[in-house]
Amino acid sequence: xxxxxxxxxxxxxxxxxxxxxxxxxxxxxxxxxxxxxxxxxxxxxxxxxxxxxxxxxxxxxxxxxxxxxxxxxxxxxxxxxxxxxxxxxxxxxxx
Numbered sequence: 001x002x003x004x005x006x007x008x009x010x011x012x013x014x015x016x017x018x019x020x021x022x023x024x025x026x027x028x029x030x031x032x033x034x035x036x037x038x039x040x041x042x043x044x045x046x047x048x049x050x051x052x053x054x055x056x057x058x059x060x061x062x063x064x065x066x067x068x069x070x071x072x073x074x075x076x077x078x079x080x081x082x083x084x085x086x087x088x089x090x091x092x093x094x095x
Contacts, residue, residue, distance in 0.1 A: 004061045004087075006040055007080040008033060018085070021073050022061050023047065037085060044087035 009017045015029045016036035028043040030036030048058050064082070067073040 002061045002086070003084040004044065005064060005067055006037070006083050006085040007077055008036060008083060009080050018043075019076075020044070020085070021067055021070070021076065022059050033081070037083060038088075040085045041088040044085060048087055 004020050004022055007019050007021065009019075010033075015031055016033050018028045018030075018036050018040040020026050020040075023044065026043060026047050028036065028040040030039045051058055062070075067077075
């Protein structure tokens with residue numbers, strides 16, 4: 001299964017929030033960075049399983065180089081930790 005670039009944000013007094021430039025609207029969170037990334041992987045897996053069940057196409061992931069040419073990504077990632085997240089959980093594609 002392909003990984004997706006994720007943006008992890010953290011403001012004072014908030015949880016870690018995770019968003020995906022290639023999966024608009026899909027967000028996740030966690031009390032720690034590690035928990036946020038695990039939750040994000042599970043969130044992606046569940047979201048993609050629901051998309052497949054509805055006959056929708058899973059969005060392709062772009063490389064970091066491709067995303068760096070996207071002005072919206074450049075702006076959104078300015079104050080974020082950029083990491084890779086692969087969908088994991090009970091409903092991943094190859095399982």
